[in-house]
Amino acid sequence: MSEATATRSVPRRARRVAGRTRRALGLVRSRRDARLAFGGGTLVYLLVYMVASGALSVGRAVGFDVVVASDPLSKLLARTGPASFEPLALVDLGLARVLLAPGDLLLGATLAALVGANLALTYLAVVQPAACGIDTGAGVLAAVPALLSGTACCGPVVLLAVGVTASGALVSLFAWLVPLGALSLLASLAYVAGKIAV
């Protein structure tokens, strides 16, 4: 294959992968069991992300209350960390306390939807494989970097738990966890989509 042909084939391949992924996601929409896998995966990941980022805490009796930050609109885009945003409201729901930061919710929901999609496609790849003997663990592993990013709100305190002394470079890495996590989720989505008989 000439260089020109090889160069032209890259965007063509990308379009093919995108189309295949789109069709696979369409299959998720059309199958109830796949929709359940998507919904369940999304919800569970979102809850775990909120706990990891401190947006959700459960267990302490806090009553029922709503507290709104002063001048909330000015805080809409204010960040508390590399991948966390200033909460605008606090909602106490008996045994759960939720800090509502629109930025965190949007980020968490996006990542959760990617995880849910990965889970749904992985399920389809098991029940409707294009070929036998595939590795379907990629989607789950891809979710880990994004999950760790949720702990970056108060500095890399998670490193204390594992006894690792941080360095400037390591702290900087936390700023990349979300985009890296999102990219890896997208990549695994495309990979697993190729394993489904659409």
Add this chain to the structure above:
Amino acid sequence: MKRTSAEPLGIDDPICVPHVDDEPGYGDLVARSLGDRIEGVSVDCETSAAAALETLDAGRVDCIVSDYQMPGWTAWRSSSAFASATPTSRSCSSRARGAMAMGRRPRDRAERRCRARGAHEPRRAFQVRMVLSGMEPISRRSVLAATASLAAGGLAGCLDSSDGGTSTRGGGTTGGDGATASGGSEPSTTPTDVGLPTRDTPFHVPDSAKRLRENVVGGGPGKDGIPSVDDPQFEPVRDVGDRINPGMPVFGVEVDDEAKAYPQYVLVWHEIANDVVGGVPLAVTYCPLTGTAMAFERGDVEFGVSGKLVNSNLVMYDRATDSRWPQVVGTAIEGDFQGASLRQVPTTWTTWKRWKVANPDGLVLTEDTGSVRNYGRDPYGDYNPTRGYYESTNFLFAPIRESDRLEPKAVVHGVRSSDGAFAASEAVLRRQRVAAGTAGSLDVVMVYDPAFAAGVAYANPDGASVEADGDRYRVDGGERVAAGDLSLQRLPSFDAMFFAWYAFYPDSEFVLEDGDATSPSEVRAR
């Protein structure tokens, strides 16, 4: 009238400042702001890249204030154009929110920086308060030095007033070499200019500012990612109820008979409260990672959390000049105030129960901080009982130096003077009740206050004897008085984790074991 670059600046020559921004209104505001403060400044407003280049090519430019991103114009282009137009000049830069100013400064530092970075180095954002705070008329000699910062300050103020009060969050960055944005070696702003009280003689700091700057690391959150409490609300001690657990740590400050307590469970989320106690504006600060609670006089200035750490200690910044102040040393290591030390006010780290008994008419900081946080959940651990980070021997960030003379997180009570430091183990002080030593040339005596379970330090230049008598003390055999009422000059001492104290003050005189707790007479006899 434009001068050529080769001609020196005459006393009557106008100071030429092109303002480049596609929003013409900003140029008018900058022109008015500078015109009010400096004689003979001439601001030309250019709203396009082409016009800006034409102005730079046409004649002498002393300082340029520029939007750093508009059609056909970027920070790099502005830097290059300015450098080309003024080849004999030395450029520095200062960036305000969305804009930058470039002026003259020593060639070698600016050029070294430009070459290394390939573009101007963004500097700190200045507040319009600096411009409008009633600065004295500036002499023509210093006007070039001040122009860059004043221009940036005026522009920042215009942008701040137009977007409604977000001026103190998220603006600007700081260069790493500590050079100021003013020309030559003269700072453009002094503490007096902005109403910040500082010590006549700075605190002793063993490491150079450069060394400390080199060890500054990002802690995770960005500037003001940990928001200070700028409008703290209080309630009377008697109204607190069960909001605060009796064993919870609080930091107490007393000034002129007004006593205020700042609960650790609130301040752990904010680290700084800009408050007024007894009519004195104070920044009450707390760093969870080094276990230090300290109060400083702040005058007309507010302090914020920079998001940086050195020796795991909070690096504060002042909102007047963005100078950087590590909390433990209380001395600026970067910015216009580099080398100056803040005036510290004694703070008592005690428990809520003890503070409440001693100050029933006092006030306590509430959770109404303007921010929403999960107060009651400490992101680092717990103090009641001690758990997590506060108990472990792990550091989040390695300090400059370490010592194994004491457990890293063991508490010491320390004090520093202008030429030394002294610290005693809190456990030893509790057992021995009195510890004497020297902080450089200053004789110091520390006593343990059973009422607060805290140390108190005094200057003892005459070597008066201090002895415990029950839960009180006698000075030179005089009447029994409480630990906080000795007839000696009280010093602003504070608790710290040993690793942090040692990292900053390795040359301290230490009392770390029971046998070390000398008496004042033994100190005098040395």
